[in-house]
Amino acid sequence: MSVKVKPGGKVLGIVLLLGAIYAGKVLWWDKRPQEAKSATEIGKVQLPDAAQASLGNNAVKIPLPSDESVVNGGTKVSWRVMAWNSQFALMYANGGVHTTKGSLIDKAKLDIDLVRQDDCNKSIADMVKFAQEYKDNPNTTAVFASFMGDGMPAFFAALTKELQPLGPDYQPIAFYSMGKSYGEDKLMGPIEWKHDPKSAIGKTVAGVLRDGDINILLKWAGDNGLRVNPDETTYDPAAINIIAANDFLDAGAKYIAGYKEARKLVVNGKKIAKDTTVGVDAVATWTPGDVNVAHKKGGLVNIASTREYSSQMPNITITIKKFAYDHRTDIENLIMALAQAGDQVRSFNDAKAFAGAVSAKVYNEQDGTYWLKYYNGLEEKDIQGQTVSLGGSLAFNLADAANNFGLGKDNIDRYKIVYNTFGDIMTKMYPEIMPVYPVYTQVVDKSFLASVVANHPELLEGTAIKEKYAESITSEVSSKAYQIQFETGKSDIKAGSHAILDEILKSAVVAEGLKLGVYGHTDNVGNESANQQLSEARAAAVKAYLLSKGLDAGRIESKGFGSSKPVADNNTNEGRAQNRRVQVVLGL
Secondary structure, three states: OOOOOHHHHHHEEEEHHHHHHHHHHHHHOOOOOOOHHHOOOOOOOOOOOOOOOOOOOOOOOOOOOOOOEEEOOEEEEEEOOOOOHHHHHHHHOOOOOOOOOOOOOHHOEEEEEEOOOOOHHHHHHHHHHHHHHHOOOOOEEEEHHHHHHHHHHHHHHHHHHHHHHHHHHHHHHEEEEEEEEEEEEEEEEHHHHOHHHHHOOOOOOEEOOOOHHHHHHHHHEEEEOOOEEEOEEEEEOEEEEEOOOHHHHHHHHHHOOOEEEEEEEOOOEEEEEEEEEOOEEEEOOOOOHHHHHHOEEEEEEEEEEEEOOOOOOOEEEEEEEHHHHHHHHHHHHHHHHHHHHHHHHHHOOHHHHHHHHHHHHOOOOOOOHHHHHHHHHHEEOOOOOOOOOOOOEOOHHHHHHHHHHHOOOOOOHHHHHHHHHHHHHHHHOOOOOOOOOOOOOHHHHHHHHHHHHHHHHHHHOOOOOOOOOOOOOOOOOEEEEEOOOEOOOOEEOOOHHHHHHHHHHHHHOOOOOOEEEHHHHHHOOOOOOHHHHHHHHHHHHHHHHHHHOOOOHOOOOOOOOOOOOOOOOOOOOHHHHHHOOOEEEEOO
């Protein structure tokens, strides 16, 4: 039997049905478990507990200095520093923006003001002004400045020219290194560049021209056989192109803002009458520039940094030669103070935190926690959820400084290799701007450091920084073939190839954070078993040469591959010549 519903009843039924649907939505549907959007993690902190500790179990901790500025009647110095974490030893030693009571600098009877100056040209001007005034008045407050070691050839070239009229006694000299960048300075690019360096061809990198960070790009490109266009006004699709930045922060800012500019197009090495527009694909910068990129836009990872090229960027301190020689005791006391500070910062977390707090005051930016965090270095997720390494610096103790300048046990003058390597690159890329650069021994005076090392062995008790290398390379940063000449059918290296081996040595010293792979290859002529043995013997001969120059045995692996990995056609003389090679790989 059917039931006939009146119109009023239909309306009521519809209302009740809609009410039930609404109640179901609110009380059940909206409150059901739902798939959450992945959170972007930013700021995961991994603070190592003195990962590069300097002092051993019997470490003697020095009381932290007070916050009270001191007037000790000592020699006055105004010290120009960029915002850079490699200066933690100086921050700790001085105790504040002005030397504080009880600090190591106070005990050294020096009176130092730390002045942030990110503009190298202004520091040059300040140094010239000091030299001019000091010549007339020996009581003038001294000016010191600290810079990236690999950028010093260009800096010295400009400064020595400006000071030439004052005579040789008023030339600049470098006398110490208080620390180094250890990952903080870097080339940040698309992740594809890590997997295939050739994908960087035709792309752009924003950075400060002829400065230390751009040098990371130049080394990485050179080790991978990639060309870099030296003209920042043109675009060469067959090379990596540089976009000029005003400073290291501007480099990141240009990427974040989506900066674009017009360029003259280069085809087959010639500028043509056609313009193109380029944007920023990658950045050469350091902290906080890398942090800004990661937090504000993301999408870039570390392609190469001073963590891998770990000898490339020591913090180099300079002043005028005349002042240094007039105040030899002050300079040596300063070195001793900075060396002790390096041991303290490397060994005690509260000393390191104190240096971070002083950094915030000197740089007048962020707080001590920020500078401590990025001194240690860490991995974070950028705003796009991609993992990227940020920050990373190390303070030097006396043993580290000695190693840097060739006064250590292995006698490798790391800084001389860095200085000449990047000086040569600059003169090759920019012959019109920088045709020459000062000779190393003219601008680097090791006599002050050598005196401290000789007369204060107690300050050498701190453990020097030592790299740790994997058993074998699993991740390549760069790979390059070298045509080393051997005696026919033998592993004896011809003397004419020693220059190539020295080139490999220099590249390896700059990239001290990477393991060195030396791999021998042959063509397919002859017996494969004999080819295998020959390739192994030739790789071993190259390894032996590098060991004789001071490289650590645990750092080098040598292998032979016979004719199994040709790079060219073995049916032609030219192809076979290419296949007979030693491949040098820098990797982790």
